[in-house]
Amino acid sequence: MPRWKELPSELPERERQLIVQLRRLKDRSGWGLAALAARTGYSRSSWERYLNGKQPVPLAAVEKLAQVCGADPTPLLVLHEVAAEVRETRPAPASGERPAPGEPAAPGEPPAPAGPEPSPAGPEPAGSEPESEPSPAPEGRRAPRVVPVRYALPAAVVAAVVAAGLAFGGGLLAGGGGGDGDGRAAAARTYGPGRTYDCEFSRKDGGVYAGHSVSREVLLDTNASGRDVVEAQCLLRRHGFDPGAVDGLYGPSAKAAVRDFQTARKLVADGIVGPDTWGELRR
Structure with a gap:
């Protein structure tokens, strides 16, 4: 990455x-x-x-x-x-x-x-x-305003997309849920200050999971939120790196913990969770 x-x-x-x-x-x-x-x-x-x-x-x-x-x-x-x-x-x-x-x-x-x-x-x-x-419009004449053509969507x-996607900063293109009932229930949650979540670790398919997301590719950066963030926060804690509250909000504490984890694993320490970082977190 x-x-x-x-x-x-x-x-x-x-x-x-x-x-x-x-x-x-x-x-x-x-x-x-x-x-x-x-x-x-x-x-x-x-x-x-x-x-x-x-x-x-x-x-x-x-x-x-x-x-x-x-x-x-x-x-x-x-x-x-x-x-x-x-x-x-x-x-x-x-x-x-x-x-x-x-x-x-x-x-x-x-x-x-x-x-x-x-x-x-x-x-x-x-x-x-x-x-x-481009050359500016002649003095005394206002340049015409170019109005972009919007993509007409129902x-x-x-x-539906705004409600289901924008609130969860990671999952519009490569969602991390498993597609089962638990995944749908997790997607319906609201993530915000004052709410925290438990980590229930299990191992399957050669990786460790905390019960919130099965993602290995979702990109998490500052201000992302949702179940993928909860999963990353749980895995960081399991490896001994404190991301702050396990609240599904990717803020400064989570980013600092990711940077420390990436440094320890000899990854690019950019504070962004991507495929390489997920791979190490799942170990």
Whole structure:
């Protein structure tokens, strides 16, 4: 698993969840950024900005990534829709501050330029850099606002995916549940401050499980929540690393414990639980 940079702290939660899912999808594909660029038509530098939270990910790029990775795009598109809604309702920056790329400068104003995107007519060669910024509109004339075309999803689909997926930061693309009645019951729980969970360890198929998730691939990073986080917290405690309360919330204490565990196991100490870390936790 590559060593991802920590996402900006000011990034909205829904946008963070979208990027975590996109990172996981890329990791599972096994492709580098150059290979991803060759397959999607978006340059390597564009994907570097998208996957590190430097620039909002275009809807078409999300759909293309899911397509080339053979994944169902619906959960990602729902996450993108929710993230875009949150982004549009954020308050305008204070006077004198420059808005982040892609965000409106003020109500009714066009969004700040986010840099050019490749033409949908054909893929951009891997490793190429985006073209220079477009020339500003002539003085006295307002540049036309480009309104993105939203992916039309039935309200029932949006409600179901948001309710079942967004609350559990790990499981839209590669859910960790076993698919039985216990898994469905665990998915229905609400994870939040003040709630803690027991760890019931058992060994099967050559691995140790704590009774909350059977995942070996779900990517867990800051602000993730759900049964996969509970499972990781239990396994960390079993190995002698204190993640804080076993509450299903991946906060600073859990991340610090993961870093210490990764260092002890000679893994990349980035504080992100991925396939390599899961493999060691299951021992």
